[in-house]
Amino acid sequence: MSWVKRRKLPATEAIEYNNRPCLTPISLWDALHNTFNMALHHQVDINILNEIDHKPSQVWMPFSRYEFKSTIHKCSNNSAPGPDKMSWHHWKLIFKDSDCLSKIINITDMCINLGHWPKYFKISTTVIILKPNKPLYNNPKAFRLIVLLNTLGKLIEKVIAERIQFTVASNDFIHPSQLGGLKFKSTSDAGVALTHIIRSGWSKGKITSILAFDISQFFPSLNHQLLILILEKCGLEFKVSKFFANYLIQRSTNYQWNDLSSLPFEVNIGVGQGSALSPILSSLYMSPLLYIIEKRFKILNIPISTLSFVDDGLFIVQNKSISISNLHLFCGYNILSKLLNSFGLTVEHFKTEIFHFNRSHSLFNPPSLDLLPIRGPVLCPKDSWKYLGFIFDRKLLFHLHIDHYTNKAISMVKCMKLLGNSSRGINPIQKRLLYRCCALPIALYGFQL
Numbered sequence: 168m169s170w171v172k173r174r175k176l177p178a179t180e181a182i183e184y185n186n187r188p189c190l191t192p193i194s195l196w197d198a199l200h201n202t203f204n205m206a207l208h209h210q211v212d213i214n215i216l217n218e219i220d221h222k223p224s225q226v227w228m229p230f231s232r233y234e235f236k237s238t239i240h241k242c243s244n245n246s247a248p249g250p251d252k253m254s255w256h257h258w259k260l261i262f263k264d265s266d267c268l269s270k271i272i273n274i275t276d277m278c279i280n281l282g283h284w285p286k287y288f289k290i291s292t293t294v295i296i297l298k299p300n301k302p303l304y305n306n307p308k309a310f311r312l313i314v315l316l317n318t319l320g321k322l323i324e325k326v327i328a329e330r331i332q333f334t335v336a337s338n339d340f341i342h343p344s345q346l347g348g349l350k351f352k353s354t355s356d357a358g359v360a361l362t363h364i365i366r367s368g369w370s371k372g373k374i375t376s377i378l379a380f381d382i383s384q385f386f387p388s389l390n391h392q393l394l395i396l397i398l399e400k401c402g403l404e405f406k407v408s409k410f411f412a413n414y415l416i417q418r419s420t421n422y423q424w425n426d427l428s429s430l431p432f433e434v435n436i437g438v439g440q441g442s443a444l445s446p447i448l449s450s451l452y453m454s455p456l457l458y459i460i461e462k463r464f465k466i467l468n469i470p471i472s473t474l475s476f477v478d479d480g481l482f483i484v485q486n487k488s489i490s491i492s493n494l495h496l497f498c499g500y501n502i503l504s505k506l507l508n509s510f511g512l513t514v515e516h517f518k519t520e521i522f523h524f525n526r527s528h529s530l531f532n533p534p535s536l537d538l539l540p541i542r543g544p545v546l547c548p549k550d551s552w553k554y555l556g557f558i559f560d561r562k563l564l565f566h567l568h569i570d571h572y573t574n575k576a577i578s579m580v581k582c583m584k585l586l587g588n589s590s591r592g593i594n595p596i597q598k599r600l601l602y603r604c605c606a607l608p609i610a611l612y613g614f615q616l
Contacts, residue, residue: 181305182195182198182304182305182306182307183305183306184197184198184201184202184307192427192429195424195427196422196429196430196432198307199295199307199310199312199422200422200432202307202308202384203307203312203384203387203437204387204434204435204436204437205384206384206387206388206390206436206437206511206512207435207436209388209390209511209512210511211390211392211393211509211510211511212509212510213392213393213396215455215459215506215509215510216393216396216397216400216455218455218458218459218462219400219455219458219459220400221399221400222338222340222400222401222402223338223402224402224403224404224405225334225337225338225402225403225404226404227279227330227403227404227406227407229272229276230272230275230276230326230330231272232268232269232272234326234329234330235262235268235271235272235322235326236262236268238322238325238326238329239255239258239259239262239322240259242255242258242259242322242325243255244256244259247294247315248315248318249291249292249315249316249317249318249320249321250290250291250292250315250316250317251317251318251319253317253318253319254318255318257318258318258319258322271319271323274323275323275326275327278323278410279327279406279407279410280406282406282409282410282412282413283410283413284410284413284414285320286417287317287320288316288317288319288320288323289417289418289419290317290418290419290420290431291314291315291316291317291418291419291420291439291441292314292315292420292421292423293312293313293314293315293420293421293422293423293439294312294313294314294315294423294424295310295311295312295422295423295424296310296311296313297309297310297311298310298311308384311440312387312422312439312440313440313441314420314439314440314441314442315441316439316441316442321442321443324442324443324444325443327444328443328444328446328447331403331407331444331447331451332349332350332447334401334402334403335401335402335447335451336349338401338402340400340401340402340451340454341450341451341454342453342454342457342458342461342473342475344457344472344473344474344475345450345453345454345457345475346360346474346475346476347446347450347475347476347477347478347479348446348447348449348450348477349446349447349450354476354555354556354557355613355615355616357474357476357555358554358555358557358613358615358616359615359616360474361377361474361481361483361554362563362616364472364474364483364485365524365563366563368485368524369524369526371485372487373485373486373487374485374486374487374489374492374523374524374525375483375484375485375523375524375525376483376484376485376486376489376492376493376496376521376522376523376524377481377482377483377520377521377522377523377524377552378481378482378484378496378499378500378519378520378521378536378546379479379480379481379518379519379520379521379522379552379554380479380480380481380482380500380503380514380515380518380519381478381479381480381514381515381518381519382478382480382507382512382513382514382515383512383513383514383515384437385449385477385478385512386437386438386439386440386445386449386478387436387437387439388436388437388511388512388513389436389437389438389448389449389452389511390436390510390511391415391416391435391436393452393510393511394411394415394448394451394452395408395411395412395415397451397452397454397455398411398451400455401451401454415438416435417433418433418434418435419431419432419433419434420432420434420439446477449477449478450477452510453475453477456506456507456510457473457475459506460473460499460502460503460506461473463502463506464499464502467498467502469495469498469499469502470484470485470486470495471483471484471495471496471499472484476555479554479555480503481554482496482499482500482503484496484499489523489533489534490534492523493521493534493536496521496536497536497538497541500514500519500538500541500543501541504541504542504543514543516538516542516543516544517544519538519543519544519546520546520549520552521535521536521546521547521548522548522549522552522559522561523548523561524559524561524562524563525561525562526561526562526563531561533548535547535548551567556612556613557613557616558571563616565613565616568613572609572610572612572613573610575609575610576606576607576609576610579605579606579609580602580606583598583601583602583606586598586601
């Protein structure tokens with residue numbers, strides 16, 4: 168069979184860092200580490216947090232058996248273990264012993280009360296994986312770093328993350344426009360919210376203009392000093408912020424690429440993607456930024472609303488004149504760039520996009536938005552715009568979206584033929600399960616919109 172023969176691999180180039188190719192493992196590790204820790208020396212303005220309210224402190228209660236049992240029950244036995252090589256299956260067996268569970272709960276409570284996170288849990292392995300659909304892979308930013316932690320430490324982090332999210336949700340510290348990194352919030356919620364805003368504008372005869380921006384290296388760039396101050400602001404008891412002051416320091420990781428492994432590197436900036444605490448910590452980091460931006464817009468009388476999904480943000484303006492909308496977006500982008508600098512973050516300018524939603528049947532040729540005066544790009548509107556996997560057109564017809572995901576689902580079904588037929592291979596029940604798990608979610612992605 169021709170399809171099982173050896174195939175010629177595509178041509179590849181060495182990863183370049185500072186205009187030099189990385190030809191040895193040591194140079195590769197240095198390039199990756201320096202790229203994803205470049206925010207270490209970014210300056211932050213801690214006084215910027217004076218612009219947000221301090222939430223009343225809530226008492227941090229001891230952890231319960233239910234919190235640990237419900238958390239570990241949701242953990243998949245197939246997830247990759249960390250440096251300790253213990254899977255979730257092992258810990259589920261251990262937790263059946265009541266004494267073991269009680270001791271682990273006591274350890275967790277003492278970690279919070281003493282403000283200490285054991286060094287054993289600060290050691291991690293960082294796996295390098297490709298970001299899909301990149302034209303070239305000669306830049307470290309074309310790769311994603313996934314942190315693998317010791318499994319017990321990861322379980323404790325999951326329980327702490329659940330408790331923190333409950334606390335900040337109950338006191339409304341999280342900005343209402345923030346939809347990523349939180350429980351019960353998904354890309355579908357962001358898509359539905361956006362389409363609702365657009366159709367509401369149309370009902371008033373207004374064009375909806377969107378400026379989409381991306382924060383560069385968001386998770387590795389979170390400043391620890393500022394993050395601790397935000398934790399104090401969000402209503403957590405002092406001992407919790409004291410715990411995180413120890414949790415975030417003296418961490419180390421070794422990078423792993425296939426069979427290659429590096430020596431340990433110190434990690435003193437950001438939160439690792441793969442940690443159970445990274446989604447909620449990143450959401451807490453973004454909330455003051457969104458509140459301050461909203462406050463600045465209100466003071467300057469700039470009618471911009473925001474929508475945020477982790478590090479992907481949107482500025483939304485509704486007006487009958489695109490020129491006026493572009494002026495508002497220009498001012499908003501300028502304010503955003505300056506505020507991000509105060510938080511130790513930067514905008515990925517080349518990923519910034521603009522799109523206008525207009526259901527007019529006449530010829531629609533909107534002007535470009537020139538952001539060069541504020542060190543941004545010149546943005547030219549396109550016929551379609553992809554956001555969180557949804558493919559939008561200006562009339563919200565979703566023809567391109569349907570065609571794209573229909574073709575993907577059909578390709579998936581055709582590939583299933585390779586796995587068996589009526590006489591051999593997987594049986595019909597397995598095919599049905601595969602179809603429902605793999606093909607159907609692709610075909611129905613975004614159907615709520």
